[in-house]
Amino acid sequence: MSHASDLGTLPTPALVLDTQRLDRNLERLSERMARLGVTLRPHMKTAKSIDVARRVFPGGTGPITVSTLAEADYFAEHGFTDMTYAVGVAPHTAERAMRLRKSGVDIKLLLDTVAQAEFLGEAGRAAGVTPSALIEIDCDGHRGGLRVEAPQLLEVAAALASHGVALAGILTHAGESYALHTPDALEAAAENERAMAVAAAERLRAAGYECPIVSVGSTPTAHFATRLDGVTEMRAGVYMFFDLVMHGVGVCSTDDIALSVVSTVIGAKPEKGWIMIDAGWMALSRDRGTAAQRVDQGYGLVCDLSGRLYPDLIVAGANQEHGTLAIRSGSSAALPDLPVGAKVRILPNHACATGAQHERYQVVTGADGAVSAEWPRIRGW
Amino acid sequence: MSHASDLGTLPTPALVLDTQRLDRNLERLSERMARLGVTLRPHMKTAKSIDVARRVFPGGTGPITVSTLAEADYFAEHGFTDMTYAVGVAPHTAERAMRLRKSGVDIKLLLDTVAQAEFLGEAGRAAGVTPSALIEIDCDGHRGGLRVEAPQLLEVAAALASHGVALAGILTHAGESYALHTPDALEAAAENERAMAVAAAERLRAAGYECPIVSVGSTPTAHFATRLDGVTEMRAGVYMFFDLVMHGVGVCSTDDIALSVVSTVIGAKPEKGWIMIDAGWMALSRDRGTAAQRVDQGYGLVCDLSGRLYPDLIVAGANQEHGTLAIRSGSSAALPDLPVGAKVRILPNHACATGAQHERYQVVTGADGAVSAEWPRIRGW
Numbered sequence: 001m002s003h004a005s006d007l008g009t010l011p012t013p014a015l016v017l018d019t020q021r022l023d024r025n026l027e028r029l030s031e032r033m034a035r036l037g038v039t040l041r042p043h044m045k046t047a048k049s050i051d052v053a054r055r056v057f058p059g060g061t062g063p064i065t066v067s068t069l070a071e072a073d074y075f076a077e078h079g080f081t082d083m084t085y086a087v088g089v090a091p092h093t094a095e096r097a098m099r100l101r102k103s104g105v106d107i108k109l110l111l112d113t114v115a116q117a118e119f120l121g122e123a124g125r126a127a128g129v130t131p132s133a134l135i136e137i138d139c140d141g142h143r144g145g146l147r148v149e150a151p152q153l154l155e156v157a158a159a160l161a162s163h164g165v166a167l168a169g170i171l172t173h174a175g176e177s178y179a180l181h182t183p184d185a186l187e188a189a190a191e192n193e194r195a196m197a198v199a200a201a202e203r204l205r206a207a208g209y210e211c212p213i214v215s216v217g218s219t220p221t222a223h224f225a226t227r228l229d230g231v232t233e234m235r236a237g238v239y240m241f242f243d244l245v246m247h248g249v250g251v252c253s254t255d256d257i258a259l260s261v262v263s264t265v266i267g268a269k270p271e272k273g274w275i276m277i278d279a280g281w282m283a284l285s286r287d288r289g290t291a292a293q294r295v296d297q298g299y300g301l302v303c304d305l306s307g308r309l310y311p312d313l314i315v316a317g318a319n320q321e322h323g324t325l326a327i328r329s330g331s332s333a334a335l336p337d338l339p340v341g342a343k344v345r346i347l348p349n350h351a352c353a354t355g356a357q358h359e360r361y362q363v364v365t366g367a368d369g370a371v372s373a374e375w376p377r378i379r380g381w
Numbered sequence: 382m383s384h385a386s387d388l389g390t391l392p393t394p395a396l397v398l399d400t401q402r403l404d405r406n407l408e409r410l411s412e413r414m415a416r417l418g419v420t421l422r423p424h425m426k427t428a429k430s431i432d433v434a435r436r437v438f439p440g441g442t443g444p445i446t447v448s449t450l451a452e453a454d455y456f457a458e459h460g461f462t463d464m465t466y467a468v469g470v471a472p473h474t475a476e477r478a479m480r481l482r483k484s485g486v487d488i489k490l491l492l493d494t495v496a497q498a499e500f501l502g503e504a505g506r507a508a509g510v511t512p513s514a515l516i517e518i519d520c521d522g523h524r525g526g527l528r529v530e531a532p533q534l535l536e537v538a539a540a541l542a543s544h545g546v547a548l549a550g551i552l553t554h555a556g557e558s559y560a561l562h563t564p565d566a567l568e569a570a571a572e573n574e575r576a577m578a579v580a581a582a583e584r585l586r587a588a589g590y591e592c593p594i595v596s597v598g599s600t601p602t603a604h605f606a607t608r609l610d611g612v613t614e615m616r617a618g619v620y621m622f623f624d625l626v627m628h629g630v631g632v633c634s635t636d637d638i639a640l641s642v643v644s645t646v647i648g649a650k651p652e653k654g655w656i657m658i659d660a661g662w663m664a665l666s667r668d669r670g671t672a673a674q675r676v677d678q679g680y681g682l683v684c685d686l687s688g689r690l691y692p693d694l695i696v697a698g699a700n701q702e703h704g705t706l707a708i709r710s711g712s713s714a715a716l717p718d719l720p721v722g723a724k725v726r727i728l729p730n731h732a733c734a735t736g737a738q739h740e741r742y743q744v745v746t747g748a749d750g751a752v753s754a755e756w757p758r759i760r761g762w
Contacts, residue, residue: 266469
């Protein structure tokens with residue numbers, strides 16, 4: 001879907017994706033994973049776009065990770081057949097996933113309880129297919145999953161076997177790595193994630209279970225792992241676009257951030273040092289992920305249309321359809337002259353959250369500003 | 382669009398709207414405004430739904446307030462003709478709004494600069510219509526607008542006249558009232574909003590300008606104003622649904638909150654006191670508006686399917702598609718027994734933000750749990 005437009009004439013607010021940065025980010029992690037000898041199973045929860053998925057897989061069957069069955073259905077419709085739904089399975093998602101499986105999609109489900117093994121087995125029998133499941137391992141206390149040493153690990157494996165569910169392997173996610181910001185700590189988090197995953201797989205194998213997939217992943221650990229022995233695959237999502245939270249963690253520079261929101265100046269409040277724009281939290285999301293980091297970026301950093309950052313200019317506040325630009329507290333930078341009608345580009349705190357506020361990407365390549373395509377995004381569950 | 386379903390069998394996460402509470406909330410403010418002698422111009426930015434709008438206006442032409450031109454187009458298509466677009470006008474929105482005006486919709490635009498008066502006049506001439514504008518007044522330093530005493534107030538009025546734009550009146554919004562929580566402070570904020578609006582209108586009239594509309598509004602001040610002499614209309618949006626932020630301000634009880642998200646339990650972490658659900662920030666939004674209030678409600682309060690609150694159970698954390706339920710810190714309440722597959726209902730922090738994460742409402746009436754209809758929502762700009 002090609003159309004003639006450019007960033008300066010686009011109705012605002014609009015979500016912009018720079019494929020030059022996107023491709024560079026994709027290549028960076030693909031090369032790393034090839035070097036470390038593991039498969040990359042990108043998480044499509046950030047992009048939610050077939051056009052982005054095809055940028056990773058020009059061939060187009062996967063492997064991918066999804067966060068909703070709406071994503072699973074959508075990517076399956078577009079020919080993807082190897083996917084992992086990385087959210088704990090519930091009775092209604094088990095049934096729906098079995099319909100996908102029946103249609104030939106190798107969808108793997110996540111669980112960590114005997115109850116889930118039971119209803120997943122039942123859903124498989126009802127649909128006449130063999131479900132495939134990964135046991136979730138908790139490597140850092142972040143969220144769900146079983147500790148490596150938990151008695152339930154073998155109980156769940158046994159329940160899968162007795163309920164007719166294939167054990168595809170184990171999966172873990174170093175969610176706590178997002179709170180780190182030094183290379184040493186990130187390397188240690190990656191090694192811990194690896195070690196816990198491998199130990200869980202070894203424990204299952206020692207008990208007589210095959211455990212073909214050993215899946216780890218988070219964007220920070222994917223970029224700081226120095227070895228992945230025993231791991232078979234890496235999952236990461238936000239690495240495609242990057243964002244200010246990942247910049248704060250130390251995984252990327254602001255020049256790597258492929259996603260931005262174009263916005264128009266709609267007013268000013270000179271006595272307060274404010275410039276008002278038409279991108280509020282509806283366009284930027286309510287995500288304030290950098291508030292917990294060393295540098296709080298407000299609701300985002302402000303660039304000109306070519307992507308050059310204005311020194312210390314941030315989105316200091318956001319209402320539903322209003323953003324307030326201001327110079328970062330403590331800085332002596334001057335407020336730029338941006339009259340009503342001027343356009344800016346905002347680098348987001350959290351690409352997954354900002355992307356979710358929009359229906360489509362306006363696609364540009366580097367700094368030239370021509371919009372070469374519109375790529376739709378999907379949403380819902 | 383009627384369909385047989387109930388809250389217990391709905392695929393989750395799902396956005397639920399209780400029309401019993403909705404109607405009660407609508408009636409409460411309509412009655413107040415009738416008593417105070419002003420027109421209610423509801424803000425449709427919260428509901429973004431023609432079905433909700435028709436609940437307020439069974440007749441269906443307005444007056445309404447909108448936050449995007451996508452809303453303006455949508456409500457115009459459904460027969461609404463009297464609307465105010467309450468976000469400062471930009472060149473591209475001026476042109477688009479003039480197309481709506483040309484089609485017979487009395488859309489009023491907001492501005493506070495001479496530059497906006499100029500390009501709005503130009504857009505009107507290009508479209509062959511007379512634009513209509515409200516001058517934004519800053520009553521409490523919250524966001525944009527001119528102070529009553531600002532020299533620009535008369536300059537903008539003069540620019541409107543000389544560029545062929547009709548001055549429809551003035552508009553102000555007591556945005557700072559959201560930070561209050563005592564009846565006295567809220568009454569004072571309402572009286573300040575009223576007084577500033579009336580003073581601005583009087584100043585314009587003294588200078589020879591007609592100023593027919595004197596528009597004030599915010600959900601807190603709408604519910605705490607004791608007199609509105611000189612005001613012609615009140616704008617409010619979140620009052621339809623209410624939410625935990627409004628509960629914290631003191632405008633509603635939790636029993637008034639008409640919006641909730643149904644979610645399914647997908648795991649547990651008993652050693653941490655956690656129950657995992659399938660509603661993360663994608664379903665609840667990243668809004669943490671109660672974090673700045675006296676009682677921090679996390680990402681929401683947890684009810685059973687009938688809407689009864691579990692004592693001190695909150696959504697303590699949220700990832701993209703995972704929510705973590707836990708007992709509020711400092712409480713001795715026990716974690717309820719909610720196995721995998723159990724359903725809960727979450728009352729949201731901010732109805733505007735949570736609603737925006739969903740494509741449709743599942744409509745119920747009171748505690749009976751039968752879903753009587755699906756109402757679509759719109760999004761985008």
